[in-house]
Amino acid sequence: MYPDLQGKVAIITGAGRRKGLGEAMARRLAAEGCKVVLSDLGAAQGEQMPESAIGTRSELEQIAAEISSAGGEAHAAVCNVLQESDVAALVAAAVKQFGRLDIMVNNAGIGYLMRPIVATEQSNWDAVLGVNLRGVFLGIKHAAIQMIKQGQGGRIINVGSQASKSGFPFAAAYVSSKHGVVGLTRTAAIELGPHKINVNTICPNHITTGLGAWQNEYFSAATGRSQEQYLADMRARIPLGRPGLQDDIAKACAFLASDQATYITGEAMNVSGGEEYH
Ligand SMILES: NC(=O)c1ccc[n+]([C@@H]2O[C@H](COP(=O)([O-])OP(=O)(O)OC[C@H]3O[C@@H](n4cnc5c(N)ncnc54)[C@H](O)[C@@H]3O)[C@@H](O)[C@H]2O)c1
Known part of the structure; x- marks a missing residue:
């Protein structure tokens, strides 16, 4: 559908969990001809996230293998987006595997640990803000360093939420992190625009x-x-x-990565069937 995506190299974080948005975006970009690096946490780290809530190494590798056996080019790499050294290594792995980086999709996020404010522990707050905001910051930073070095622009696509636009009870940390992603997107778009790097956020409603x-x-x-x-x-x-459906987000991701979106940057684009419109 977007011939200009053929041969582009994309990283998608949080892409190792079946039925997840990361998996759907990775499959869609691969179907468009991108070489995709799927990454995920690989195993639970700490008590904040149960094993059942994370993309395990075997699930991640299976999804990458399925993309490859369907004719795509895919590589799996474990990365904890909380760790700057991991994120830098993820970008380096994409460059080593496929020679460059054109598209960075900062999708990894946690929406667990939902609690009323009065019951939210500082550790809950830190865990959610860490993955959802610091993780996106680190993804933008290290993708931008590589893209600036290449000198040919690039696309950074963050995954926000309806919670980037509206408040929701029991979700103070999540809502704050996702509102933060919009501010980060706008700032990054201004800083990176001169390098022809477009930075946008997709804001899904419920999927x-x-x-x-x-x-x-x-x-x-x-x-x-x-x-x-x-x-x-x-x-x-x-x-x-x-x-929403996973595919609704995958389609928006492919559009924002494509040449059809050359003049779009700094946006927080609702993909919500009209539920959010600001
Ligand atoms: N599903 C929805 O309704 C919805 C709506 C709006 C926004 N979102 C956002 O979409 C993104 C994907 O969510 P999803 O619904 O596909 O959930 P999901 O749980 O299937 O996927 C999230 C992935 O992030 C990974 N992850 C968590 N912590 C990580 C870390 N420290 N390092 C690397 N990876 C880590 C998990 O292992 C998991 O594979 C999230 O940012 C989420 O906030 C989801």
């Missing part, structure tokens, strides 16, 4: 990924509704009448 399924369970219980009622209420708020 039933592994994280999304957990959120359905958590928020329906927290608001005293059955999951069916919670989802029916959600559909009723969305002008297009359905929650």
Whole structure:
């Protein structure tokens, strides 16, 4: 669909969990002809994230292998986006494997640890802000260093949220981190524009990924509704009448990575069926 993406090299963080947005964006970019580096945490680190909530090394490698056996070019690399040395090594791995870096998708995020403010521990706050905001900062920084060195521009695509635009109860850390991603995107767009590096954020509404399924369970219980009622209420708020799909985000990602989006930067683009419009 976007011939200019053929042969471009893309990194996608948080791409090792099945049904996740990272997996969908990696598969879509590969289908467009990009050489993709999928990365994820690989194993739980610390108590804040259970093993069930993370993309394991074997899942990550399987997804990359499936892309390769379908005719794409994919490489898997473990990276904890909280660690600057890991992020720098991830960019270096992409360059070693495929010779350059054109597209950086900062998707890794955590939406667990949702609590009322009065019950939120400092460690919860730090964990969410760390991955969702510091992780995106480090991804922008190290992608930009490489892209500036190459001198041919590039695309940085961050994954924000509906929570980048609106407040939600029980989600202070998440909402703050995702609002922060928008400020970071705008600032990076200004700094990196002279290098022809476009920086944008995609703001999805609800999508039933592994994280999304957990959120359905958590928020329906927290608001005293059955999951069916919670989802029916959600559909009723969305002008297009359905929650988002992984593919909706993958399509937006491919568009922002393509030449069709050459003059778009600093945007926080809603992909929400009309639920968010500011
Ligand atoms: N699903 C939704 O409804 C929704 C809506 C809006 C925004 N988002 C955002 O989309 C992104 C992807 O979420 P998803 O729904 O696909 O969830 P997901 O849980 O399937 O994917 C998130 C991935 O991030 C990885 N990750 C977590 N901590 C990491 C770390 N320190 N280093 C590297 N990787 C790490 C996890 O292992 C996981 O594979 C997140 O940034 C999330 O906040 C999701």
